[in-house]
Amino acid sequence: xxxxxxxxxxxxxxxxxxxxxxxxxxxxxxxxxxxxxxxxxxxxxxxxxxxxxxxxxxxxxxxxxxxxxxxxxxxxxxxxxxxxxxxxxxxxxxxxxxxxxxxxxxxxxxxxxxxxxxxxxxxxxxxxxxxxxxxxxxxxxxxxxxxxxxxxxxxxxxxxxxxxxxxxxxxxxxxxxxxxxxxxxxxxxxxxxxxxxxxxxxxxxxxxxxxxxxxxxxxxxxxxxxxxxxxxxxxxxxxxxxxxxxxxxxxxxxxxxxxxxxxxxxxxxxxxxxxxxxxxxxxxxxxxxxxxxxxxxxxxxxxxxxxxxxxxxxxxxxxxxxxxxxxxxxxxxxxxxxxxxxxxxxxxxxxxxxxxxxxxxxxxxxxxxxxxxxxxxxxxxxxxxxxxxx
Amino acid sequence: xxxxxxxxxxxxxxxxxxxxxxxxxxxxxxxxxxxxxxxxxxxxxxxxxxxxxxxxxxxxxxxxxxxxxxxxxxxxxxxxxxxxxxxxxxxxxxxxxxxxxxxxxxxxxxxxxxxxxxxxxxxxxxxxxxxxxxxxxxxxxxxxxxxxxxxxxxxxxxxxxxxxxxxxxxxxxxxxxxxxxxxxxxxxxxxxxxxxxxxxxxxxxxxxxxxxxxxxxxxxxxxxxxxxxxxxxxxxxxxxxxxxxxxxxxxxxxxxxxxxxxxxxxxxxxxxxxxxxxxxxxxxxxxxxxxxxxxxxxxxxxxxxxxxxxxxxxxxxxxxxxxxxxxxxxxxxxxxxx
Amino acid sequence: xxxxxxxxxxxxxxxxxxxxxxxxxxxxxxxxxxxxxxxxxxxxxxxxxxxxxxxxxxxxxxxxxxxxxxxxxxxxxxxxxxxxxxxxxxxxxxxxxxxxxxxxxxxxxxxxxxxxxxxxxxxxxxxxxxxxxxxxxxxxxxxxxxxxxxxxxxxxxxxxxxxxxxxxxxxxxxxxxxxxxxxxxxxxxxxxxxxxxxxxxxxxxxxxxxxxxxxxxxxxxxxxxxxxxxxxxxxxxxxxxx
Numbered sequence: 001x002x003x004x005x006x007x008x009x010x011x012x013x014x015x016x017x018x019x020x021x022x023x024x025x026x027x028x029x030x031x032x033x034x035x036x037x038x039x040x041x042x043x044x045x046x047x048x049x050x051x052x053x054x055x056x057x058x059x060x061x062x063x064x065x066x067x068x069x070x071x072x073x074x075x076x077x078x079x080x081x082x083x084x085x086x087x088x089x090x091x092x093x094x095x096x097x098x099x100x101x102x103x104x105x106x107x108x109x110x111x112x113x114x115x116x117x118x119x120x121x122x123x124x125x126x127x128x129x130x131x132x133x134x135x136x137x138x139x140x141x142x143x144x145x146x147x148x149x150x151x152x153x154x155x156x157x158x159x160x161x162x163x164x165x166x167x168x169x170x171x172x173x174x175x176x177x178x179x180x181x182x183x184x185x186x187x188x189x190x191x192x193x194x195x196x197x198x199x200x201x202x203x204x205x206x207x208x209x210x211x212x213x214x215x216x217x218x219x220x221x222x223x224x225x226x227x228x229x230x231x232x233x234x235x236x237x238x239x240x241x242x243x244x245x246x247x248x249x250x251x252x253x254x255x256x257x258x259x260x261x262x263x264x265x266x267x268x269x270x271x272x273x274x275x276x277x278x279x280x281x282x283x284x285x286x287x288x289x290x291x292x293x294x295x296x297x298x299x300x301x302x303x304x305x306x307x308x309x310x311x312x313x314x315x316x317x318x319x320x321x322x323x324x325x326x327x328x329x330x331x332x333x334x335x336x337x338x339x340x341x342x343x344x345x346x347x348x349x350x351x352x353x354x355x356x357x358x359x360x361x362x363x364x365x366x367x368x369x370x371x372x373x374x375x376x377x378x379x380x381x382x383x384x385x386x387x388x389x390x
Numbered sequence: 391x392x393x394x395x396x397x398x399x400x401x402x403x404x405x406x407x408x409x410x411x412x413x414x415x416x417x418x419x420x421x422x423x424x425x426x427x428x429x430x431x432x433x434x435x436x437x438x439x440x441x442x443x444x445x446x447x448x449x450x451x452x453x454x455x456x457x458x459x460x461x462x463x464x465x466x467x468x469x470x471x472x473x474x475x476x477x478x479x480x481x482x483x484x485x486x487x488x489x490x491x492x493x494x495x496x497x498x499x500x501x502x503x504x505x506x507x508x509x510x511x512x513x514x515x516x517x518x519x520x521x522x523x524x525x526x527x528x529x530x531x532x533x534x535x536x537x538x539x540x541x542x543x544x545x546x547x548x549x550x551x552x553x554x555x556x557x558x559x560x561x562x563x564x565x566x567x568x569x570x571x572x573x574x575x576x577x578x579x580x581x582x583x584x585x586x587x588x589x590x591x592x593x594x595x596x597x598x599x600x601x602x603x604x605x606x607x608x609x610x611x612x613x614x615x616x617x618x619x620x621x622x623x624x625x626x627x628x629x630x631x632x633x634x635x636x637x638x639x640x641x642x643x644x645x646x647x648x649x650x651x652x653x654x655x656x657x658x659x660x661x662x663x664x665x666x667x668x669x670x671x672x673x674x675x676x677x678x679x680x681x682x683x684x685x686x687x688x689x690x691x692x693x694x695x696x697x698x699x700x701x702x703x704x705x706x707x708x709x710x711x712x713x714x715x716x717x718x719x720x721x722x723x724x725x726x727x728x
Numbered sequence: 729x730x731x732x733x734x735x736x737x738x739x740x741x742x743x744x745x746x747x748x749x750x751x752x753x754x755x756x757x758x759x760x761x762x763x764x765x766x767x768x769x770x771x772x773x774x775x776x777x778x779x780x781x782x783x784x785x786x787x788x789x790x791x792x793x794x795x796x797x798x799x800x801x802x803x804x805x806x807x808x809x810x811x812x813x814x815x816x817x818x819x820x821x822x823x824x825x826x827x828x829x830x831x832x833x834x835x836x837x838x839x840x841x842x843x844x845x846x847x848x849x850x851x852x853x854x855x856x857x858x859x860x861x862x863x864x865x866x867x868x869x870x871x872x873x874x875x876x877x878x879x880x881x882x883x884x885x886x887x888x889x890x891x892x893x894x895x896x897x898x899x900x901x902x903x904x905x906x907x908x909x910x911x912x913x914x915x916x917x918x919x920x921x922x923x924x925x926x927x928x929x930x931x932x933x934x935x936x937x938x939x940x941x942x943x944x945x946x947x948x949x950x951x952x953x954x955x956x957x958x959x960x961x962x963x964x965x966x967x968x969x970x
Contacts, residue, residue, distance in 0.1 A: 033527050040615045055531070055699060065910035072895075073920055108775065144615045146606050146696030152431035218607050218695045235857065237884035238801040249857050251800075256860035307959060314948060322841045324776060324853065324864060326802075337851070337864075339807060339840055350851075352803040360887045371531065372698045375616050389910065 009277070012225035016368045019056060030058060033371070037066050041144055041375045044385025048362070050374065057374055060366035062359055067389040075349040080106050080180060080316050083346065087336075088174040090353060091387040094133030094330040096125045096165065099178040102336045102349075104259050105325035106180050109318045109340050113260065118182035118308040123262040124195075124299045125165065125177065126327070127292045131202055132161040133330035134242075134289045137382050138209045141282055144379035145222050150212050157205040160198045167191060180316055182309035192300050199293040206290045214283065223279035227365050227377035230276055237364070238357035241332025242288060243381060245272045246280035253328035261327075266298040278380035285382070317344055331355055331387055355387035403496045407485045415638035416447050421681070422688035423638075430692050454634075457627030464525035465624065473523060474625065474632035476516030481636045483509040484643040489564050491656050491672030492664060502563040503551050506647055507544070510602065513640065514540035517611065520633075521621040532620020535699055536604065536611035542706040543601035543608075549714035550594040553721040554584050554651045563647075567655035571663035581659035585652040590717045592652040594710055596686065599644040601702070603637065605691040610699050641687060642680060649679035748773040750861055754796070755779060758863065761792035767868075770842045778842040780866040786850070787876035789865050793854045794881055798863055801882035802853035804889055806869070806896040809840070810847050810922045842866055850875055850898060852885070869898060877903040895920035 036047035045066035051059040071090065075083045087102055088095040100122060107113065114122070139154025162172045168187055169175035177184050213219045229239070234247040244251060252270040254263040271287040273280035320342040326335025332354025339348040358381050366374050394402070424443065428435030436443030461470050487502045489495040499505050514537055521533015555561055558569035566584075573582045585592050601608035612620040622633045649655060656672030657663045697705065751771050758779055759766045765785025770778040781789045793799075840849075848869040855862035869875060877900040878885035889900040890909040897918040900906065908915065917924055 031527060033531075039618060055535075065908075065912075068910040070919065073924075073926060077926060142695060146609060146613065146615065147694055148427070148606075149431050149692055152433060156432050212693075213695070216694060218697055221701055222695060222698060232799070233883075235800045236882050238803070238882070239884075240800075244857075251857040251860070257862075309959075311952065311956075314951070322778075324862070333802065335802065335853075337803075337805070337853075348807050350803065350805045350807075352853075356887065357801075357803075357884050360884050364883065370698060370700065372610070372613070372616050372696075 008225040009228050009275070012228070020368055035374065036063075041378055042385070043140070046359075046383070046385055046388065048366075048374065048378070050366070050371070052371065055370045055372075057366055057369050057371060060362055060374060062362050064359075064385075064388050067385055069386075069390065071390045072349055072351055075346055075351075077345065079344045080318060080346065083349070084178060085174070085176050087351070088176055089386055090351065090390050091133070091329065091331055091334070091355070091384045092173060093136055093384055094129035095173060096169070096175045096177060097129040097133075097327065097329045098334065099176070100126055100261070101259070101325045101327045101329075101334055102338070103178045103180055104261075104327070105323045105336045105338045106316075106318055107260075108323045108325060109321045109338065110180065110312070110316075111319075112181045112310055112312055114182045114310055115307050116262075116304045117186075117306045118310070119260065120262045120299055120303050121168075121183055121187060121308065122178065124296055124303075125168065125175070126261065127296045127299070128161055128165055128195075130292050130330040131289055131296075132158050132165065133384075134285050134292075135161070135202065135205060137285055138206070138213075138282075138289065141379050141382075142209075142213050142219075144375050145219060147213065147216075147219070150209060153205060153208055153212075157201060160201055164191070164195050164198055167194070179309065179312075181312035182307070186308050192303070195300060196297060199296050202293045203290060206286060206293075209286060214286065220279065222372070222376055223277065223282060223380065224275075225277050226369070226373050227278045227380060228276050229361060229365055233361070233364065234276070237361040239332070239361060240354050240357065241328065241330070242284045243281055243332060243358050245270065246284045247276035248272055248274040253326060253333060257326070259325050259327060262299060262302075263295075266295060266302065268295050268298070278376050281380040281382070315344070317342060318346070326352065329354060331382065331384060332358060351390050353387045353390055355383035355385075356390075359383050359388055407482060407496065410485060411481060411639045412635060414642040415635045417681075418638045418642055418684055418688075420444065420447055422684060426685065426688060427692050430689075451631065454627055454631040459628060460626050462525050462624050466523040466525070469519050469523035470624075471629070473516045473520035474629045474636070476519060477513045478516075478632050478636040478639075480509050480512035480516065481639040481643060483512070484640065484647075487563055488643065488646045489567060489650065489655055490676050491669040492666070493669055494656075494672060495564060498562055498564045501561050503555065503561050503566070503647070503651070506563075506643075507548055507551070510640070510644075511540060511544050513636065517621050520625070524621070524624040526624050528617045528619070529621050529623045532611045532613070532617045532623070535613075535617075536621055538699070539601055539604070539608065539611060539702060542703055543598045543710075546594050546706060546710035546714050547598040547602060549711065549718060550591045550598060551651060552714075552718045553588045553591040556718070556721050556725050557584060557587060563650050563655070567650060567657050568663050570654040571657040571661070581654065581657060581661060581663075583652060583654035588652060588717075588721070590713065591721075592648070594714045594717070595648055595651065596683070598706075598710060599648065600687060600690060601706070603641050603644060603687065605641070605687060607690070607694045607696045608702055609691075609696050610702065613696060641684060645680040645683040645687065646676065648683050649676065653679045653683070655679070750859055751777045754798075754856075754859075754861060754863055757796040758789065758792050761795065762788055765789065768842045777861065777863045778866060779863055780842040780844065780868075783867050783870065783875055786865075786867045787878065787881065789867075790852075790854070790878045790881040790885075793863060793865070796856075797858060798854040798856045800855040800857050801878075801884045802855055802862065804850065804852040804878055804885050804892060806848060806850045806892045806898050806920075807840075808848055808896060808920065808922045809844065840866075844868055846870060848873065848896060848898065850892065852878065852888075854882075872899075873897055874899045874901055876901050879903055894918065897921070 031052045033050045033052050034047060035050055036042040037045040047063040049061045049063055050057050071086050074086055083102060084099045087098045090098045135158045136154050139151035142150030165175060166172045168191060169177040229247050231247045231249055234244050235249065250270060250272050255270055258264045268291055271284050271291065273284050318340040320340055322339050324335055324337040326333045334354055335352040337350035338346050341347040365377055424435045424446065436446035439446040439449050461467055484506055486496045487499055487506055517536040518533045521529045521536065554566060558566045560566060560569065570583050571581050604611045622630060625633060656668060656676045658675060754777055755769045755771060762781060762785050765782050765788055766779060767782055768780040846868040849866050850869060851864055851866045853862055853864045867875060875898065877889060879889060880902065887909060889903050890906060892898045893900060893906045894908050894911055895918055
């Protein structure tokens with residue numbers, strides 16, 4: 001995979017350079033194309049102001065803020081348990097995963113530790129959110145490239161995961177299930193077996209996506225060598241998650257900075273890809289989804305017994321201090337920098353969302369590509385608008 | 391034939407075409423866009439309106455007709471209004487030479503296939519008009535893409551038919567059907583379609599037709615996720631309905647041309663093509679073949695992603711055209727040798 | 729937060745102290761590179777590192793961190809240490825901002841971890857993808873609210889600095905284009921400053937905090953015992969026990 005891709009990368013860069021030279025020689029007027037705020041490829045209200053020369057993108061500048069909800073300000077006037085309702089809505093496809101780092105940061109400040117069973121269930125829900133989130137990407141990438149069918153399969157199979165999340169938490173999209181010191185409830189009867197069945201179904205879905213898209217020649221032609229992001233650039237822009245691992249950085253916060261969930265107690269693999277192109281990003285996410293289904297099964301195997309809630313005061317006051325906790329969310333590194341003044345609510349919450357950094361690379365990577373490539377790159381970077389604008 | 395005066399005959403033919411186009415579009419849309427696509431995507435498709443949603447299209451058509459006729463302020467109004475008619479016109483003209491039985495043809499032109507390919511490329515003009523007149527950058531990009539694509543794929547389309555023309559020694563579509571009805575291969579007596587000898591030409595024709603129809607994987611001119619509909623982005627209501635009908639009408643017409651060229655049209659194997667009852671059975675045979683080919687077209691459409699514009703051009707000029715030239719040369723050599 | 733209260737288990741403690749050496753080494757590397765630029769450092773064993781640098785050394789800190797292998801850029805942001813004049817817009821005994829409002833510009837004692845002398849601070853975080861630890865940098869902002877940009881060293885800092893600029897009014901000298909990123913172009917004010925009123929709260933008070941009433945201590949203990957007893961009665965051996 002490496003050898004061919006290096007060659008194809010070099011060829012791609014050479015083609016782009018040649019095109020750019022020709023365009024300098026035959027200078028024509030540029031056209032500014034607004035991709036968005038309402039555009040199917042931005043799935044939300046992101047706007048890309050692209051300067052075009054024919055179909056060649058000279059400059060692309062994302063413009064956001066159409067959905068800015070000011071969560072950092074709102075968090076300052078809420079109590080800690082109330083904040084989770086807000087942050088559920090940051091990355092709305094994998095919302096449980098948003099709650100976890102915030103709760104963990106608050107727990108670190110309070111020096112509370114959730115009971116083991118709560119930690120394991122948290123980890124299970126976290127991975128279920130990842131599957132629910134990334135499986136939609138796996139189908140959506142197809143639709144962005146013109147293949148209509150995968151996204152319907154994604155919606156169909158993702159529904160099963162959402163059902164499991166719903167039967168455990170009561171909420172399909174915004175569970176708001178995580179509490180400081182544990183979880184709201186224990187798992188219901190029969191849930192474990194149902195979840196196992198769903199995991200088998202999700203693996204079938206991953207195989208289906210592999211057949212439909214990864215093995216497709218046109219998909220390869222559209223994705224390989226498009227939007228190549230080298231390792232150093234990715235790190236400098238703060239890209240995280242699968243985007244970073246697709247650039248060959250072997251770094252997963254679940255393994256390397258376990259903030260107190262059950263990931264270090266099961267056996268699993270971090271997937272990386274050396275190419276850094278759109279195909280690599282798709283491939284890494286596909287493998288991660290499959291890995292996540294195995295992880296959920298292993299977590300269900302080893303689920304310890306015991307309470308799901310530690311003893312915490314009824315009125316949660318977090319002692320004075322600062323803590324930054326980040327976890328490997330479906331989209332990448334999501335972290336909360338909480339400053340507490342010993343109050344009912346946080347004094348300041350800095351929400352570090354993955355999509356904000358992941359999209360900040362767009363002006364760099366969308367230089368000298370064609371308009372369809374912009375769509376490929378945007379789709380493969382995979383952002384959730386709420387995660388950019390928060 | 392029954393003795394009719396010229397104007398009566400013309401009126402009947404016109405009425406038939408005017409009736410046939412919407413009906414064929416409806417059949418294709420219902421069968422493939424609604425039901426086959428839904429089946430492939432594990433959905434049901436429309437189920438409420440009529441049995442299994444069969445009347446959904448009537449509702450859709452009424453919806454389109456009810457909508458306000460909007461055109462953008464900066465649009466070139468006359469060109470904007472004319473564009474869908476030009477596109478639909480090219481579809482109409484295609485139906486003139488489609489045979490459905492020994493005597494069932496509007497006009498059996500001697501240059502039939504040549505005429506068909508010529509009028510089908512008229513739609514490029516309409517698309518370009520729509521793209522330009524909409525005063526929309528997406529529409530402009532879509533229109534230009536369409537123009538480039540339709541011109542690039544016109545060539546393999548023409549070249550792919552050459553093999554059939556050489557083999558049939560005529561350009562008339564009726565002539566080609568008769569040639570196949572009398573064609574024998576593999577020791578089988580007669581009625582063998584040209585697909586057995588022209589399989590390469592058939593493949594090229596279907597690929598190029600896919601591009602002519604701007605169906606995925608060659609749907610860059612409309613490309614919903616890039617150009618949000620491309621050249622027809624500004625069209626709504628009745629005018630959009632015209633584009634829509636033209637799209638599916640042309641798909642039907644191309645499937646019909648392919649079935650005439652490669653599958654023997656309305657003729658059946660081992661049956662004398664001059665039998666009168668073929669005038670009644672012929673349309674059914676033809677429809678069956680068309681639906682099979684249309685199913686292939688739409689199956690591909692719902693399955694694969696779309697190519698990029700430069701990849702599309704490369705594919706046309708570097709693969710399809712050389713292969714079709716080789717195909718012509720080989721067919722010609724064999725024709726001369728045998 | 730402090731060493732005594734780190735987790736009691738020996739295994740965890742060992743792991744913590746092992747990472748702790750790495751974090752001390754990180755501090756040492758940055759201190760060596762910056763010299764006097766480092767004002768104060770704070771290490772949470774096994775958890776995190778804070779390094780406060782002088783305003784003038786802000787850019788050098790980024791370069792030093794990158795050179796020391798901390799080449800993953802996480803974020804740049806700012807913080808306003810003023811007590812909000814309106815508090816949480818609630819008149820509860822847990823959050824009573826009225827006393828502070830006489831002198832709103834008074835700073836609370838000690839501006840958080842690693843200290844601080846000014847109302848505004850910028851903070852930024854870099855991480856090392858190989859050592860798996862991160863450093864949070866802080867720097868004080870004088871009244872001119874100016875500090876050097878990180879966008880030359882970490883291109884990803886570009887947008888974060890634009891955000892900090894519009895939210896706090898921090899000017900990053902040398903930034904290629906400080907434009908509004910989230911807010912409309914004609915928006916006035918810096919919304920995340922503590923003295924920027926949250927109008928929605930002013931118009932309609934949020935009842936959220938009010939409904940939490942303080943429970944007398946003995947009652948709380950009793951309630952908790954009841955809850956735990958009920959819990960244990962319900963779940964003698966929860967499903968899926970290992």
